[in-house]
Amino acid sequence: MDLPNQSGFQSVIKARNLRMTNQRRQILQVLQESDEHLDAEAIYDRVRQKDARVSLATVYRSLTLFKNLGLVDERNLGEDYRRFETAQDEPHYHFTCLACRKVIEFNAPEIEQKIIPQIEAQGLKVTEAHLIVSGYCADCQRDQTRGKKHADTHLRIPNQTNLR
Amino acid sequence: MDLPNQSGFQSVIKARNLRMTNQRRQILQVLQESDEHLDAEAIYDRVRQKDARVSLATVYRSLTLFKNLGLVDERNLGEDYRRFETAQDEPHYHFTCLACRKVIEFNAPEIEQKIIPQIEAQGLKVTEAHLIVSGYCADCQRDQTRGKKHADTHLRIPNQTNLR
DNA sequence: ATCCCTATTGATAATTATTCTCATTATCAA
């Protein structure tokens, strides 16, 4: 949630002679207010609830703009799981539960302090690094062992009877 | 390229009463022969060159099957960059050049030895971990500073004049 | 070698997520 405030955003916008529209304000606000990881569709839904008449195309356009302005990051949190979040100062990484799709953030200073320097020592220039960890959260592990019903649409545990 | 050989594959297939078809053989062979990271379309092209009449749908179906059998891994090597590779014994991670799309593999034992154990200590069960690093390889850095023409279709360097 | 069951395939339609098109609207500097 440490995003430039609206007036800060406004100056960024004007400096590039872009325009500060109501749609952009709404979309940015939704992103700032949420601490979840939303996709374009979810952002679209929330913006509409706030009554703005914003089209899905505009949501996509705005997200692309915000990405390019460095205000928003697009994250691939696993297979078929692209989400957006406001840009953070601290580098951080993501664990995704394959059953309930919950996202848990964590730090891993080894990446910035050891792994990336090692890569750059080979002459490569690093601009981005994502560590994507998948598995099962504590709750869903419990449910599975109990054989409980849960949102198994996304279960990726290989199933002997359905390999195809 | 340390994949079960064809006879090993055959036994895996039969054990699940699946069938060893010519299409599957061809697709698997393409994956084994290549040390690049291919997408479904590229696999499709190569299989067709070997003259088999294989449909794209079958390529997708086979890749899904191989994934579920643990013979093949699907990798998200960055934005819009899903590729397949034969399953490896050693965990490894990927650097992708944003300019030429070259992929360089590297090890990072800190991930398996420190980061994952820390995550699991919190009660999470980890089944997968991908470290995706993006940036510019030595060659493309050189080209850029010289202002050379190169495949800039994929350049992601924010461009002040084209933010939208 | 032949038969039969059914797993697999090819061709193509359907689906999903995202981007594009273009006429219309709205922002904002003058």
Added chain:
DNA sequence: TTGATAATGAGAATAATTATCAATAGGGAT
């Protein structure tokens, strides 16, 4: 207030992947 043009809405277009279904082909049993 006006004018230049950035931005939008609505829907068409695109691209990647999956689903449908009749036809084909493994491979165990005979």
